[in-house]
């Protein structure tokens with residue numbers, strides 16, 4: 001576990017504009033490439049924020065043809081988690097709000113953008129949106145993240161890795 005935490009800490013480095021950001025870890029529900037249930041989100045630095053193009057598939061269906069609201073929230077939360085790579089250290093979601101303005105459709109590509117709105121002590125106030133290619137916003141979001149030490153993550157133990 002300590003080795004995994006150290007590997008994660010190395011991901012907090014400098015990323016030029018346009019660079020692809022790393023995944024949180026291989027099995028992350030949002031971005032992990034080895035999670036068969038996951039969204040496999042890939043985020044890029046975009047100015048001081050992050051952006052991603054994302055298409056939901058039938059694993060994340062709610063009403064027929066429409067993405068489950070919880071799946072949308074997962075992707076937005078994870079995108080905020082990618083923003084943390086530009087902040088230089090870890091933080092966790094304390095509050096997440098989503099405004100579902102229009103159905104998010106299975107098989108349609110959306111552009112997602114997330115930015116830091118302000119920093120206040122340990123708190124990061126962030127905002128995000130997902131838009132259709134034509135530019136209409138289908139969701140908007142705000143969240144409060146609280147900075148934590150890397151040791152925060154030692155409360156959990158990845159599958160097959162004993163806590164130490």
Ligand SMILES: CCCCCCCCCCCCCCCC(=O)SCCNC(=O)CCNC(=O)[C@H](O)C(C)(C)COP(=O)(O)OP(=O)(O)OC[C@H]1O[C@@H](n2cnc3c(N)ncnc32)[C@H](O)[C@@H]1OP(=O)(O)O
Pocket residue numbers: 004005008024025028030077078080081082091092093094095121122123144146148153158
């Ligand atoms: C595998 C191994 C390798 C490691 C690999 C790691 C992988 C890493 C993966 C990351 C993936 C990312 C994916 C997305 C991000 C998640 O999904 S994170 C997971 C979901 N979130 C959590 O589990 C967080 C659970 N909550 C907690 O642990 C604790 O509540 C927290 C957040 C650490 C805060 O604890 P605390 O410090 O005791 O809390 P508290 O003092 O009450 O509040 C902190 C501050 O927030 C303020 N606050 C609280 N609520 C609010 C609010 N709603 N609005 C405004 N301010 C508020 C408080 O007033 C306080 O302010 P200050 O007094 O500091 O000014």
